Amino acid sequence: MNPCSVWGFVMNSLLVIALLALALSGPATAFVSDGRGVSTHVSITRTALLQKVTETCRAVAEKNGYEFNPTGSSPEELVQACLGPTATGDVSGAKFHSALQDIYTQNGLVDRDFANSPPHHFNSEAFLKGRGLITQGMLAIKANIRNKKFPTARETLGRVLHTLQDFYSHSNWVELGYTEPYINLITPGLPLDNLADMNTATCSDCASGTCPNQLLPNILKEKILTSGYMGIDSSFKPKGKCSHGGAADLTSTESPRGGISKDRQGNNLALHNAAVNAATAATLQLLEDVRLAVGDDDFLRMMGIARSSVLCFVIDTTGSMSDDIEEARSIIYEIIDSYKGTQDEPSEYILVPFNDPDFGPIIRTTDDNKIKEEISKLNADGGGDAPEMCLSGLQLALTGAPSSSYIYVFTDAIAKDIELKDSIMALIRSTQSKVSFFITEIFGRRRRSLRAASFGDYREIALVSGGQAIQVSKSELPQATDIILDTSTSALVTVLQRARNPGKQETFSFVLDESLKNITIYITGTAITFTLTDPAGVTQSQNEIIGKLGTIKAVGNLWRIRLYSDKQTGPWQININSNQPYTLQITGQSTITFIYNFVESFAGPHPGYAVLTGLPQAGQPATLMLSVMGRRGPSSMTTEHIGLAKVSGSEGVSNGVITDMGNGDILVTVDAVPEGEFVVTVKGTDKVSNSVFQRQSTTQVSVSKVKIQAVVGSSVEPGEDFKLPFSVMTQGSGGTYSIGVRNDRNFPMSFLNELTLTTGQYANATLTITPPASTESGTDVTLTVEAKSSDGVDSNYVVLRLSVVTKITDFVQPSCEGVSVQANDCPHDLAQCGPFQWELSANITDGNGTGIESISLHQGNGTLIYTSLSAPIIQANYNASCCSQIVEIVAVDKVGNVGKCYHSIARSGGPPTLTLSLPLWIYLLVSTFLLRP
Structure with missing residues (x-):
């Protein structure tokens, strides 16, 4: 039976069960629970994430004065309750589901991409290097979240949690009698104590390979920490050392035979369950540390809990675009003013201007006044007769916005940077974002300056993403932007999308269900006639602007049909006739939706499934x-x-x-x-x-005979070269394949432009990228690697994210010194606490000099005030009703170290009279006021 890492993780709970089914019918390929339940990396991670999200939602609700009361246990109902009063209509749980899947997926890929790396699994006594991976990962997660790079943060979080959870299954932590997590693993300022050295024997021999306890008595007595050695390619291990165990571990056949892994329940259910419990508690500790470092709002946004989609505008600012900019400004203002405080209020605004030769910077904010200010600064200027850097601006938006965003591009020119088209297609497919173009007078004077590009490029990009390419005159543009109001709503779903080129007469059938609201039909094209028919046979044609089924608006090449709210459910039809290219899209609002990924299986000691990139x-x-x-x-x-x-x-x-x-x-x-x-x-x-x-689904997919493999295993420091090995293979014709690599930061790169491929064999190459020394810590880089056959017929891509993180030497949490507690007036009887107040004073300092970033209340309903954060010693004063008896103050330094000051006035004896000025760890001896890491 193979030794799956902690709980034989496969990609998610779905695939866990799928592999279990396979295990019952043939050779075991995943963790098997002997019929008594299954614990996997996914189940542990899911339990901890849902608990932490629930705690955070409850804290946000309490802070904002509304009740957190989910109607059920599903993620959809959790999201609805978490958003509170703003979630008065349909709110989709899709983004929350997607965020969870992102974390589960990256957790599982550690078993594929780092199967033979002891630090990633705490195998072979690699404790210091394993803790280093956790430390590096936590720094990257916090920095990414602070920079609003939530997808990158989720990917790193999944990988870090796998390594952390493996510690409890692969080491002897629970055998030593410990039931709580080893806090030192996520607190790098604390040492890892009592580690076994290379010459210390740790296990006795087990001929059967399934002994209940192989650890030597002195290891248990002296509480020496060890872990099993794992050999995938070799049976070598130091003399007397424990093995991981299982058929895939070659060291398990060398004395001392057997293994101490607790991946499966096996012959010691108690140890397995103890490891599961400790790993779950450790996951909660790490999540809480991240939550405190970044704040509740950003923690929930990282988890995909937000009101509506991100609203992203990419706007041409050349001299002919004055009217277009004004219309974009007008529609943004309308959305802000009409959606504020509702479930349709955008969770974030993103703005990317472009010109020639400039594009960017990307501007992102959750503040509606800030986005109004930024778009009011846009002026139409320059550009001349040349096409603009449209695709460069779109690339910034696709890499800066979260997945499944809605991106609206305003331009009146073809793209100068058409060479980015393949990268744009790859990013759209990777992020599943929808791109719509509003194009005014594209066939004007600037079209002739670049014959290689055309309106058809915009139409193709829009179609692949599930968006629209709308072509109107500048005077018609205000009538066309209703589509932005339609799509910048929560719980938007696609019922049907089709395209015909060349056009022809065709009848399209679709089904409308009772949950659908705000149903809208879009047709783009010219010389079009159509007839819409409902389940009862009632019809409406393009000539009936206000008909029996809905209202129709035509502007430029766009037809917009909004059905009445009392529409009939059941089978509908629309017959379209045109000899010109056209597209059809039917959308609505509903919480009934789905998310998906294409996956592939992988072999090795811990087989499973991986999401295709x-x-x-x-x-x-x-x-x-x-x-x-x-x-x-x-x-x-x-x-x-x-x-x-x-x-x-x-x-x-x-x-x-x-x-x-x-x-x-x-x-x-x-x-x-x-x-x-x-x-x-x-x-x-x-x-x-x-x-x-x-x-x-909206995003279109195709197949390829080309395959690219690449793994980002760590973050990179500013100014340092980062080498990324990758491999390319084709099942098609061999020969010369061109290699293209782009990154959204324009960081210097070097790589081979061509590879010679032999059918069915991988060719290896290495990419080197160097972030400038001035790169801000927490910056993420999106890399797109493409391989294309010489005839251009076949190609494929991978999209990778790389975190740039400054090397950190400050691992010391902010510290507190209690100055005084005044609670003498608080009565013993809580029923009489209302009129009385208590006070606390403390000095907060940063232990290692990087500076305090923030101070906030984590528990307590009182008032917290403090002096300047730039002062060497920050004086904090807390005042609260005697009815609120607990306070916890959180201090976070500029690299994300978290210190917590806790005090309770609850007591069973006489009134507190302490007014000490002591370090908090001493104060703990005489009070409940303490510092917790």
Whole structure:
């Protein structure tokens, strides 16, 4: 049986169960619980994340004066309750689900990408290096969150949690009798004590390989810390050392045989459960440290809990764009003023201006007044007759905005930087963001200056993303921007999207369910006629502006049909006739939605599934992982059909084989993958209304015979070279393949521009990137690596994120010195506490000189005031009602070290009279006022 890392993690709970099913029918490929339940990295991480998110939501609700009372246990209901009064309408749990999946995925990839690295698993007594990975990762997580780089923070968090959790299964921590987590692992200022040295024997021999306790008596008595040696390629281990254990561990056959891993329940259920409990508690400790360092709001945003989508504008600021800028400004103001305080209020605003030859900087803020100020500064100036850096600005937006964002581009010129088109396509597919273009007078004087680019490029980019390419005159632009109001809402879903080039007459069928609201149909194209038919046979054509089914607006190449709110549920049809290219898209608002990833299996000592970062492989079945969400969680719906459908060309759906794993998780295998671009379609039944629902993904995907492998294993320091090995393989024709690498920071890079590939064999190369020494700590870099055949027919890509983090030597938490506590007036009887007050005074200092970043209340309903944060000693004063008997003050320094000052006036004896001026660790002896790391 192979020694899966801590709990034989596969990619998520869905795949855990899938692999369990395989294990029961053949050779074991994952953790098996002997029929008594299963504990995996995912289940431990999920338990801790949901508990910490719940705690944070409750604290935010209490702070803002509303009740946190989820109606159920599903993520959808948790998000609805967490957002409080602003979540008065439909709020989707999709972003929360996606954030959880991001963390689970990266957690599991440690088993694939670092299977033979002892520090990543705390194998082979690699304690100091393992703690170093945790330290480095926590610094990167905090820095990324401070810079609003939430996707990068989630990726690092998943990897760090895997290593932390492995400590409790792979070391002898629980055998030594410890039940609480080893706090020193996440507190680098504290030493790792009593580690076994290379010459210390730790285990006795176990002929059967399954002895309940192999640790030598002196190891247990002296509480010496050790971990099992793991050999994937070699059976060597130092004399007398414990092994990890299991069939994949070659050292387990060398004396002392056996192993001390607690990955599976096996023959010692108590030790396994103790390791699970300790790992869960340790995960909670790390999450709490991150939460305190970054604050509740950003912690929840990192977890994907926000009101609505990010609103992102990419705006051409050349001299001819005055009217367009004014319209963009007007629509932003309208959204801010009409959505403020509702569930549709954007969770963040992003603005990227571009000109020629300049683009950027990216401006992002959660403050609506700030975005008004920034867009008011935009002026149309310069640019001449040349096309602009449109795709460079769009690249900044795609790498700066979170996944599944809505990005709106305003321009009146073709793209000068058309060479970025492939990178833009890769980023769109990686982030699943939707891009719509508002193009005014593109066929004017500037079009002739670059023949290689055209309006068709914008149309292709929009179609791949599931967006629109809207072409209007400048005077018509104000009538076209309703689409921004339509899409900048919460819980937006796509029911159907199709494109035809060349155009033809065709009837498209779709299903509307009871949960759908604000249903809108968009048609882009020219010389179009259409007829819409509802389930009762009632029709409306393009000539009926106000008809029986809805209202119609036509502007430029866009038709917008908004259905009435009392629309009939069931099967609808729309017949479209045009001999010109056109697109059809049907959207609405609903909490019934799904998220998905294409995945592939991987082998090794800890096999599992990994999310594809590029296109699925041609000539092979496609495997997808989906999570389907409903109004009351996954139990409120059934899913009957999942397939892959072509958006362009002939109609047709490749049906998938569905394996329902429970909790809304579904594993899908599609044998016949469509040629060309396709999307994912889902159909099922909403049990709440007993109506059939239909949903479709927006981002188009295709297949490739090329495959690229690359792994980012660590952060990089400013001014230092970072070498990234990568490999390229093709199942198609061998030969010369061009290699293209881009990064969104324009950092210097070096790499081979070409690789010669032999069919079925990987060719290896190395990319070197050097962030300038002036790069701010916490900056993330998005790398896009592409490989393309010489004839341009086949290509693939990977998108990677790299964190730039300054080397930190300050690991000392801020410290407190208690000055005084005045609580003499507080009565013993809490029923009489109302009129009485108590006070606390303390001095807060930064232990190692980087400076205090923030001071805040973590517990307590009183008032906290403090002197300047720039002072060497910060005087903090807290005043509260005697009814509020606990206070916890959190101080965070500029590198993210967290210190906590805690005091309670609760007592069973006489009134407190302490007015001491002592270091808090001494004060602990005579009071409950203490400093906790």
